[in-house]
Amino acid sequence: MxxxxxxxxxxxxxxxxxxxxxxxxxxxxxxxxxxxxxxxxxxxxxxxxxxxxxxxxxxxxxxxxxxxxxxxxxxxxxxxxxxxxxxxxxxxxxxxxxxxxxxxxMSRFKQILDIDPDARIARIQPGVRNLAISEAAAPYGLYYAPDPSSQIACSIGGNVAENAGGVHCLKYGLTVHNVLKIEVMTIEGERMTLGSEAFDAPGFDLLALFTGSEGMLGVVTEVTVKLLPKPESAKVLMANFDDVEKAGKAVGDIIAAGIIPGGLEMMDKLAIQAAEDFVKAGYPVEAEAILLCELDGVEADVDDDCETVKQVLRQAGATDISLARDDAERARFWAGRKNAFPAVGRMSPDYYCMDGTIPRRELPRVLKGIAALSEESGLRVANVFHAGDGNMHPLILFDANQPGELELAEDVGGKILELCVAAGGSITGEHGVGREKINQMCAQFQPDEITAFHAVKAAFDPTRLLNPGKNIPTLARCAEFGAMHVHNNELPHPELPRF
Amino acid sequence: MxxxxxxxxxxxxxxxxxxxxxxxxxxxxxxxxxxxxxxxxxxxxxxxxxxxxxxxxxxxxxxxxxxxxxxxxxxxxxxxxxxxxxxxxxxxxxxxxxxxxxxxxMSRFKQILDIDPDARIARIQPGVRNLAISEAAAPYGLYYAPDPSSQIACSIGGNVAENAGGVHCLKYGLTVHNVLKIEVMTIEGERMTLGSEAFDAPGFDLLALFTGSEGMLGVVTEVTVKLLPKPESAKVLMANFDDVEKAGKAVGDIIAAGIIPGGLEMMDKLAIQAAEDFVKAGYPVEAEAILLCELDGVEADVDDDCETVKQVLRQAGATDISLARDDAERARFWAGRKNAFPAVGRMSPDYYCMDGTIPRRELPRVLKGIAALSEESGLRVANVFHAGDGNMHPLILFDANQPGELELAEDVGGKILELCVAAGGSITGEHGVGREKINQMCAQFQPDEITAFHAVKAAFDPTRLLNPGKNIPTLARCAEFGAMHVHNNELPHPELPRF
Known part of the structure; x- marks a missing residue:
């Protein structure tokens, strides 16, 4: 395809x-x-x-x-x-x-250069796998927090390039919050050190600028990351809901109650059924939505937090709440979530995965908007996402062999991202812009802002030889794509729900 | 002067x-x-x-x-x-x-535009005072974490421009970690929105780039910050040491024990005596150094952490450890620290405050180096600092009316910053580069890196009209100042202690 x-x-x-x-x-x-x-x-x-x-x-x-x-x-x-x-x-x-x-x-650069358990940092080459860092740090009781689903395979250089996230990012931050220093090389082969092992570095924050810059500014040749102590205890709650918007609202309620879960994930009925059919996770196939809430930390806290979260979930209208009894059940609860994408893939010849991010408080309304778009288009949409940080992964199901379905799926996907932008959110949470979302950048940013991106690009790569055609659209392209431009929450599609 | x-x-x-x-x-x-x-x-x-x-x-x-x-x-x-x-x-x-x-x-822009307690964010104009944000959030049990000593007077626009820190930054991060979104205006009067209320924003991280850019890239016209729930409990331990290096090592030991204090501050003998003389904080004037360690969070945790920290301090050689008995004593312990600068000012006609940052593990060795520089120059140096994040504020005492003393103080200050750079640290932790440390930037960065800063500057302000002469030195200036360039820990001053 x-x-x-x-x-x-x-x-x-x-x-x-x-x-x-x-x-x-x-x-x-x-x-x-x-x-x-x-x-x-x-x-x-x-x-x-x-x-x-x-x-x-x-x-x-x-x-x-x-x-x-x-x-x-x-x-x-x-x-x-x-x-x-x-x-x-x-x-x-x-x-x-x-x-x-x-x-x-860069896959041949896979040496772990140094682990300093006292300073809690690891210095690694860019080809080292994400999970390998945590494995190397495990003997010291430490780990590297950002955990994209691909963590068994993805490498830290790519994590820096895409500012990768994961289930634990709500509590422990994205890649940019967990990287202290990088060595980079410009297209002219000049070597630079960005950031420092110290708490802050003077001058412009080029470390943050490079993190998530998708290979447009330079090549990452070495990474120094923070390591965190492994939490003493971790527990997972599953809450069932008979209404997807109630589940969306419960997410905000948990955070408002002063609790930052280690992970807070949501799945809707279609995703639950797909996952249960595939993994036998013990999910309630009759529920309209479930929330999975992992609490980690010192044992006494985790127990307290469990009680508080249960109460919040009940008040938010959960029809049932279960605590994973042991590590095996906890692993099973997560296995359903982690395999949700391939599970949905079994239900449909093709699917299109979106990656919009919205302020948590907008979850109920955006979910309603997605349901309306699904009904209107006749395409099923499964919702699986990092609810705690407002990072949605709607999966649009379609059959590329049916004429027009691919285009329809793309159209629905585009409108979902417009909804996210109009709700004060953004077109990508953790998957990056890359080639895929270059058109949607025109919806996210004003021409002056796009111009600023190009100027920053030119500051490091004036000949535009590094990864051209990714991440930043040309203004000409945005003009062509202008119909999607959402500004001040004024949507170009009046048929979409308003906020 | x-x-x-x-x-x-x-x-x-x-x-x-x-x-x-x-x-x-x-x-x-x-x-x-x-x-x-x-x-x-x-x-x-x-x-x-x-x-x-x-x-x-x-x-x-x-x-x-x-x-x-x-x-x-x-x-x-x-x-x-x-x-x-x-x-x-x-x-x-x-x-x-x-x-x-x-x-x-920008002082007339002092409106708090919006406080959203559920989303835990505040949207404010740049002239709003740092402390006024926490005051406005207090009715919701929330506060804004970064707390520069000047928080009663300094404004959030300046905090963003300087990426301000404070006592609580070890645990809660610098300004850059607590700002979600800013509105800025370029020198051409173009308005841009950087960052978003959502968890992440696509494209280059211009929000982080602008944070700490010292007014060189644009004018901050609005700021959206994160608010945090006020900790349930806070306690302060004071530990006395008969040796300043032992105190320095204890700092790393506390962090290595898995505890991130809300604040972790160190003062040496000269600073202790000055503060005690001024504030009557109850400090041990015979001690060579003290550590002040604030633990905050849920009550049960705070009690547990107190016990752990006490044990670590004893093992590190603390000669005495006291826990502030009540809020009044806790406030007194902090009053000494917070008034340390004016207290030192009473001991000497002039002092010069440095702001170097080093990896925590280098604290004992850098303290030894500073002592050697003090002895060699005959100028007294008082050490007061955010020890937990390795942010040192050595105060060099001198008398500007004595011929040559100012130049000597500047020379000692420069050498202290060189020591910090050579130890893998940086020339500023939280005070910024501004005009003051523009020469030291030549010590911190390679010519290619300085060139990259200029290129980024030119991307936003090609005519160089915004705050010229600050933050980034010209290469010509660095060439002139070349004697201070420290590279690969090779110091230009062979008489300084080596690492």
Whole structure:
């Protein structure tokens, strides 16, 4: 399925002769693995957003920083675009290759350089897997908090590039809150240190600027992260609701009661049924929605918090509340949630996963709006999401073999994101903009703000060779896409519910 | 005392005719207060760093965003530099005026626009005082966490500009961690919204970039901050030490024991004696150092943590440990710390306050280095600091009336900051770079990194009219100041202690 891919963005890119680029790179970077045959390039044609596929011109797999530096300098000198890729698990096409570009794969940098349990920091290479950091820190009773669902496979360099989140981000923050320092290389091969092990660094906050910049500003070559002590105790509550809006409101009530759960997830009926059918998690298939609430910390606190949350849930109209009796049941509760995407995939030939984020208080109303869009379009929508941080993942079910359904799904998806923006939210929570959501950036930002993004990009990469066509739309593109521009909560689609 | 001020940086600025600028502004921005007589300008000649004084060309006090916009557009059109000022409490001269520039004072924007206790956010104008936010949130049991010592006077716009810290930042983060969204205006009068009320915003993290940018990128016109629930209980421990390095090591031990205190402050003998003499806080004047450790949270936790911290302190060699018996004693313990600067001021005609930050584990060694520098120079140094986050405030005592003492104090201060950089730290923790530490930026950063700062600056303010001469040194200046460049822990002063 390649229909969603919009090749127009690549039109402006310089044309380079593949044989010449290959020869120049082979000469300039001796010893570096450089793939060029179609069968070798094929595995790199997409990242986790498999609907978008492009065969890269060349794939480079350096194994030293000197090789990275020479690669970048050579590409810069020749005017060849460079797309950097970590583990390739990203969900917005941020590592989608370019026909006219070199794909720089950082997967060979997988050394854990240093763990300092006293300072509670780890210094690692960008290709180290997210989960491997926590595994290495475990002997000291420490772990690395951000935990994207792909944590078994995704690498820390990609986590920094996408400012990755996860179930625990409500309490422990996104990647940007857990990274202290990074080493980066610009397209000209210059090395910079951003941030510091100390509490703050002077000058502009370039560390935060680079975190989430999707490979547009530089290549991350080393990362220093914070480690946290493992919580003494963790418990999971499941609450059933006969109304999805009530469940949405309960989320805000829990936070308003002064409790920040380790995880606070919501699933609606379609998602519950799909997950139960697939995983046998023990979910109530007759409920309209469930909330899963994990409480972690010191044992006495966790017990107190459990009682408070139960009371809040009852007042919010939960029809049943169950506490996972043991670690096995707790794991089962989470297994349903963690497998919700593939579970929904079993119910429909295709689905389209959105990643909108809204202020928590808007959850009930946005859920109502999504239900209206689903009814209007005739496409089923399953809702699975990080409710605590207002990060929604509506899954739009469709069949790409039915004429018009893909376009309809895209249209519904676009309108859902517009709803999110109009509710004071944003078009992405943790999956990034990448190639996928570049049009929606026009809905999120004013022309002056888009111009500011381009100016920042130009400050680090004036020749626009790093990951062109991702993350920031051109103003021309936004003009074309202008119909979606939502400003001051004035929606271009008057048929959508108003806030 | 005006000796520390280095006028050379203003040399490059355009010359503008004061009468003409005044007339054009009066025409373009009707109704705006515009001060021009020397006696009216005098109160604005410095911020909290009173050693640096410059009379601004004009002082503008707008009271509407339209006035700010017209002011900026007019200054931009005429090529007149603009320095933005909040309450003027900054300690690094970030709001130091320019003889050739307009001082834009935002103090009339002091409305609290909205407090949403459910979402736990407050939307406020930039001139609102830091403490006024917590006062307005108090009826809901909420407060705003960052608490600079100047919180009774400093305003939130300036807090954002300087990424202000405070005693509670170890646990609750700096300003950047507590701000969700800002409205800004560029020098061209364009309005932008950075960040969002939702958990994350797509695109580059311009919110973090603007936080701490010291008025170099734009003018903050509105701020949305997070509010936190007030902790149920708070207790303060005081530990005495017969050795300053032991106290320094104890700081790291507390954190390593898995406890993040609400505040963790250290004072050495000179600071203790000064504070005790001034405030009668009940400090042990014979001790070489004390630690003040505040624990806050749920009552049961606070009690548990108190026991753990006591044990850690005993193992670290504390000679005595006392728990503040009641709120009155707790307030007294803190009063000594909070009045330490004026207390030291009573011991010496002049003092010079540094603001270096280092990784916690380096505290004992850097303290030893400071003692060596003090002995070598013959100048007394009092140490008072946010020990938990490694943010040191050495106060160098001198007498400006003794020939050569000021220069000696500056030299010792510079060497202390070099020590901090060489220990993997930075030249400022919470006071900012401003005008004061612009030379030390050359020690902190490589030329490529300085160039990146200039490029980011140019992305928002290509004509360099916003607060020129602050925060980022020119490369020429760094070349001149090259002797201080510390790279890879190689110090230019071989007589300093090595790490």
């Amino acid at each position: 390649n229909i969603l891919y919009d090749a127009a963005l690549d039109g402006e890119l310089p044309h380079n002769d593949k044989a010449e680029v290959r020869q120049r790179l082979a000469e300039a970077v001796p010893g570096m693995t450089l793939l060029y045959r179609e069968e070798d390039l094929r595995p790199f044609e997409c990242d986790g957003l498999a609907a978008y596929r492009v065969l890269p011109m060349l794939v480079a797999l350096p194994n030293s920083l000197d090789q990275v530096e020479m690669l970048l300098k050579t590409c810069h000198a020749m005017g060849v675009p460079v797309v950097t890729r970590g583990a390739g698990t990203g969900l917005s096409g941020g590592a989608l290759p370019l026909e006219q570009g070199v794909l720089l794969v | 005006n000796i520390l001020y280095d006028a050379a940086l203003d040399g490059e600025l355009p010359h503008n005719d004061k009468a003409e600028v005044r007339q054009r502004l009066a025409e373009a921005v009707p109704g705006m207060t515009l001060l021009y007589r020397e006696e009216d300008l005098r109160p604005f000649e410095c911020d909290g760093l009173a050693a640096y004084r410059v009379l601004p060309m004009l002082v503008a006090l707008p009271n509407s965003l339209d006035q700010v916009e017209m002011l900026l557009k007019t200054c931009h059109a005429m090529g007149v530099p603009v320095v933005t000022r909040g309450a003027g409490t900054g300690l690094s001269g970030g709001a130091l005026p320019l003889e050739q520039g307009v001082l834009l004072v």
